Amino acid sequence: MTTPLTISVAGMTCEGCVRALTRVLEASPAIKQATVTLEPPQARILFQAAPLPQAEINALIRQAGFEPA
Numbered sequence: 047m048t049t050p051l052t053i054s055v056a057g058m059t060c061e062g063c064v065r066a067l068t069r070v071l072e073a074s075p076a077i078k079q080a081t082v083t084l085e086p087p088q089a090r091i092l093f094q095a096a097p098l099p100q101a102e103i104n105a106l107i108r109q110a111g112f113e114p115a
């Protein structure tokens with residue numbers, strides 16, 4: 047079990063955004079669980095084993111339509 051990573055996310059406006067980002071993050075085999083919240087706008091990510099590089103996490107967030115902040 048690795049330490050969870052919390053990252054701020056810009057551009058989320060509703061629960062649909064929260065679900066969309068959660069879905070994209072949890073589709074990554076490297077991510078065990080993603081807990082996304084609007085208030086505050088962030089994602090708390092638990093990894094399966096080794097954490098993903100920051101650049102890959104940022105790419106997933108952008109793929110979901112949001113911006114890592």
Ligand SMILES: [Cu+2]
Nearest residue numbers: 059060062063
């Ligand atoms: Cu939304």
